[in-house]
Amino acid sequence: MIPFPEPTAPAGSRTEVFLGYLDYFRESVVAKVSVLDEAELRRSRLPSGWTPLELLTHLRHVELRWIEWGFQGRDVAEPWGDRREDRWYVAPEVTRAELVAALRAQGAHTTAVVTAHDLAEIGAPGPRWDGADPASLERVLFHLVQEYARHLGHLDVVAELAGGSTGE
Structure with missing residues (x-):
């Protein structure tokens, strides 16, 4: 587990x-999703109806x-591929391992893009x-941080x- 990035920890x-x-x-x-059993991954415990796997995707x-569709301006085939009929969706055959790998790969791409650009770009x-x-990279990153923090709380x-x- 990565330690929490304490505000007092030095950063370059x-x-x-x-x-x-x-x-x-x-x-x-x-x-969090790694310790849930398969039934809990695909079950919603909240009135909004989302499941942990749906949150992951x-x-x-x-x-x-x-990052890709927005900041980079890339053509993305399915930017809303996490949705079906206006709600989050994961096909029954998609596994936790696949979704974790996709999330980490997307994170690696984000890191590569961010380290190659100035935050003011x-x-x-x-x-x-x-x-x-279009927004600056810094504003995009701020949005991503709040999105992750909010959903981790959920x-x-x-x-x-x-x-x-x-x-934590």
Whole structure:
């Protein structure tokens, strides 16, 4: 497990801080879903109806949408591939291992992009921005950090209801 990136820990740059938090939150999500049994992975314990595997694929697609489709301006075949009929979806045959590997691969891509660009750099124009001016890499990363932190909190609740570990 990656240790929490304490605010008092020295960091060489803001880029290092952003990547440290993203890595921490990503691996914390992986740790939470790794201890849940198969039934809990595919079961929703919340009125909103999402499952832990659906959350896992959602977070992978969030990074895809904001880094590749957004900041890089790449053509992405299925930017909303985590959704079906306006809710998160994971096909029954998709495994935890596949989703964890996809999330980590997406994270490696994010790291490669972030380390190759300045935080002030503005994203490429494209459909991700829905007609608005593209955001800077720093704003994209800030959004990703809050997305991960928020959803890790949701997953904490689900893991606790399933009898798993709680908190950090």
